[in-house]
Amino acid sequence: MIDQVQRLGHETLSVLASLGRSGIFLLQSLWAWPNLRTGFPLLMKQLHSVGVLSLVIIVVSGLFIGMVLSLQGYTILVDYGSEQAVGQMVALSLVRELSPVVTALLFAGRAGSALTAEIGLMKATEQLSSMEMIGVDPLRRIVSPRFWAGFYSLPLLSMIFSVVGVWGGVLVGVEWLGIYEGSFWANMQAAVDFREDVVNGVIKAIAFGFVVTWIAVFQGYDCVPTSEGISKATTKTVVYASLAILGLDFLLTALMFGDF
Amino acid sequence: MDQSSDAIVRIRGLTFRRGERYIFNDVSFDIPRGQITAVMGPSGTGKTTLLRLIGGQIRPDAGTIEVDGANIPDLNRRELFDIRERMGMLFQSGALFSDLSVFENVAFPLRVHTRLPEDMIRDLVQIKLQSVGLRGAVKLMPSELSGGMARRVALARAIALDPDIMMYDEPFTGQDPIAMGVLVKLIKSLNRALGHSSIVVSHDIQETLSIADYIYLIADAEVVAHGTPHDLLAEESPKVKQFMQGLPDGPVPFHYPADDYLSSLLDPEVRR
Numbered sequence: 001m002i003d004q005v006q007r008l009g010h011e012t013l014s015v016l017a018s019l020g021r022s023g024i025f026l027l028q029s030l031w032a033w034p035n036l037r038t039g040f041p042l043l044m045k046q047l048h049s050v051g052v053l054s055l056v057i058i059v060v061s062g063l064f065i066g067m068v069l070s071l072q073g074y075t076i077l078v079d080y081g082s083e084q085a086v087g088q089m090v091a092l093s094l095v096r097e098l099s100p101v102v103t104a105l106l107f108a109g110r111a112g113s114a115l116t117a118e119i120g121l122m123k124a125t126e127q128l129s130s131m132e133m134i135g136v137d138p139l140r141r142i143v144s145p146r147f148w149a150g151f152y153s154l155p156l157l158s159m160i161f162s163v164v165g166v167w168g169g170v171l172v173g174v175e176w177l178g179i180y181e182g183s184f185w186a187n188m189q190a191a192v193d194f195r196e197d198v199v200n201g202v203i204k205a206i207a208f209g210f211v212v213t214w215i216a217v218f219q220g221y222d223c224v225p226t227s228e229g230i231s232k233a234t235t236k237t238v239v240y241a242s243l244a245i246l247g248l249d250f251l252l253t254a255l256m257f258g259d260f
Numbered sequence: 261m262d263q264s265s266d267a268i269v270r271i272r273g274l275t276f277r278r279g280e281r282y283i284f285n286d287v288s289f290d291i292p293r294g295q296i297t298a299v300m301g302p303s304g305t306g307k308t309t310l311l312r313l314i315g316g317q318i319r320p321d322a323g324t325i326e327v328d329g330a331n332i333p334d335l336n337r338r339e340l341f342d343i344r345e346r347m348g349m350l351f352q353s354g355a356l357f358s359d360l361s362v363f364e365n366v367a368f369p370l371r372v373h374t375r376l377p378e379d380m381i382r383d384l385v386q387i388k389l390q391s392v393g394l395r396g397a398v399k400l401m402p403s404e405l406s407g408g409m410a411r412r413v414a415l416a417r418a419i420a421l422d423p424d425i426m427m428y429d430e431p432f433t434g435q436d437p438i439a440m441g442v443l444v445k446l447i448k449s450l451n452r453a454l455g456h457s458s459i460v461v462s463h464d465i466q467e468t469l470s471i472a473d474y475i476y477l478i479a480d481a482e483v484v485a486h487g488t489p490h491d492l493l494a495e496e497s498p499k500v501k502q503f504m505q506g507l508p509d510g511p512v513p514f515h516y517p518a519d520d521y522l523s524s525l526l527d528p529e530v531r532r
Contacts, residue, residue: 038372130355130414133315134369135345137337141372 022218025139029147029217032140042145050111050146051153055160057110058103062161065098066090066168074177083173084183088191090169094162095192095201096257101249103158104208108241111153112216115146116237119220120230128221143217150213151206158205200256207248212241268293268425268457269314274323276309283309285481286323291425296451296458298472300465302503305478307461308352311427314459315347316340327425345373348418348456349427354410356402362389362413363398369420388416391453392446408439412446419450425457426450432464440464444471465504469493477503 033039073086119142122128128138166188173179192198216237223233267290274287283306291297299307312318313325316332325332330343356365366385370376376384389395392412402410411431418426428447432440448471451458462468468475469489477485477492477500485492485500492504502510518524 125358126351126353126355127357129312129317130349130351131357132317132341133344133347133349134372134417135341136368136372137341 018222021222022214025218025221026214029139029143032137032144033148039145042141043148046145046149047153050115050149051157054107054110054153054157057106058157058161059164061102061106062099062164063168063171065102065161066094066165067172069093069098069165070169070172071177074173074179083177083179084187086173086179087169087184087188090173091162091166091188091192092197094165094169095197097201097249097253099158099162099165100201100204100208101245103161103205104154104212104245105242107150107154107157107209108212108216108238108245111150112212112237112241113234115150115213115216116220116223116234117230119143119146119217120223120225120233123221123223124225124227124230143221147213147217150216151209154209154212155202155205159202162201200252203256204249204252207252208245211244211248215241215244266293267291268328269459270324270326272324272326274313274320274325276306276313276318276320282481284320284323287478287482288323289476289483289486291457291459292474293457294455295473296447296460296471298460298462298468298475299478300461300463300468300475300503301478303463306481307463307478308429310478311349311429311459311461314425314427315344315349345369345421346424347427348421348423348425350411350415350418350429350431352430352433354402354407354414356405356410356414356417358402360402361398362394362400362402362405365402365413366417366420369417373421384420385416388420389413391419391450392416393442406439408435408442411435411439411443415443415446415450419454422454423456425459428458428460428462430462431460432462432467440467443467447471465506479503 069090070086073089074083077083077085077089119128122138122142128142131138131141170184174181174184219233219237219240223229269291271290272288274284275282276284299310301307309318313320314327314332316335319333327343327347330339332340332343335343356362357368360368363385366388367381370381370384385398386395389398392415394409394412394416397405397409397413402413405413426447431443431447435443444467447458447460450456460468460472469492472489475486475489475492476483479499485495485497487495492500495501495504499511501507508514
């Protein structure tokens with residue numbers, strides 16, 4: 001009994017310590033924003049590897065999710081003779097929920113784990129230490145550009161996801177199943193509100209981008225520098241980030257759409 | 261400690277613990293300017309920790325570490341990064357940046373700390389690489405280098421800013437005899453040619469003895485012996501003798517502390 005209480009206390013303390021470390025780490029990385037001359041090329045490079053290289057998975061997933069939404073919506077709505085509402089359904093579910101959430105989950109798996117593994121491996125091979133000894137702050141040089149790249153990329157990717165998803169919906173709904181094109185688009189245009197739906201979806205994506213990238217770079221920087229430690233840290237990134245995304249999504253949804 | 265008059269690193273009362281275990285317990289010594297000082301001792305005695313303490317990557321529990329008069333543990337982050345520009349460190353693994361070519365690796369310190377024009381950086385990188393004999397490898401990536409070559413490129417990078425102090429962390433470990441010979445020659449010739457002070461942390465006795473001007477032997481969290489290579493070879497204390505001659509058993513026992521062997525074989529309680 002005493003043992004269990006002791007273990008619980010120990011676990012709690014280590015979780016709190018880790019939270020504290022990650023908070024300090026976040027502040028230091030935000031503070032260590034590199035100057036324009038050296039920072040801009042670094043940021044561009046990271047935007048490429050974190051953002052541009054995630055495009056394929058985002059576009060393909062967006063396309064298929066749009067197509068599936070359209071197909072599922074059609075089979076249900078056609079019974080009530082209201083298949084024209086498929087456009088509205090696809091657009092709303094994508095813009096409000098699926099784009100930010102699925103993009104963030106895919107982003108955590110594709111880019112987040114890569115960030116953790118990269119920084120962790122740099123730590124294990126003493127690259128971070130050697131950078132410190134050369135007199136360069138690794139927070140400024142390594143962590144900060146990666147953090148900002150993730151922060152900027154995710155909302156953009158989420159918007160691309162929405163656009164491709166709607167297009168996938170059109171492909172199935174209009175081109176294949178023969179919904180009248182005019183009512184498909186007109187319903188969508190009437191139902192989707194820019195401020196209420198689009199902006200809120202982007203705000204979600206910004207919040208997810210912040211949290212996912214924070215978790216990813218922190219886990220890499222804080223990992224035990226062995227092969228086992230890096231694999232654990234990578235797993236943690238994907239698990240923690242996914243849980244954080246889903247939990248945060250509920251919270252944000254309640255705040256944004258919860259006033260009945 | 262006779263060189264205290266002109267020491268580049270002055271360590272007083274240094275105490276450092278990992279958990280309950282003392283890595284250093286009230287250790288004091290000096291690193292003389294312009295010479296090659298070796299810090300030797302068995303694995304796990306905190307030789308690498310000592311270099312990290314001098315570089316300010318970790319902080320001691322007590323004591324002072326003065327580098328040219330500045331006490332490292334007292335410096336803030338900014339001042340630490342400034343003083344590190346005057347230190348070069350060769351890591352055990354080389355620690356080259358794996359996403360940069362050999363040229364960019366050596367040019368890295370120059371690019372971040374100076375605003376030299378590109379053609380001057382190119383010349384400086386060539387000079388540094390020529391001094392370690394790898395000017396021909398300038399276009400290669402770190403993954404294309406052998407272990408010995410990677411360490412030499414890392415050495416060229418470490419001396420890029422002409423540091424006052426060069427620290428070598430186990431430079432000879434895991435090297436073939438030829439690479440080892442090259443490194444021994446390089447450490448010695450660079451020290452003479454560039455006039456910096458060198459700290460070599462190692463447990464390779466022959467190689468270290470051949471280049472060191474002065475040696476500190478660390479064991480059990482303290483300095484157990486110090487002197488010139490000649491002094492240490494003549495030392496009679498059993499601890500020093502065991503290490504210098506590489507004897508398998510002695511004050512440092514062959515066996516890790518354990519229960520009585522016979523009873524652990526026979527007693528079913530202990531076997532579980």
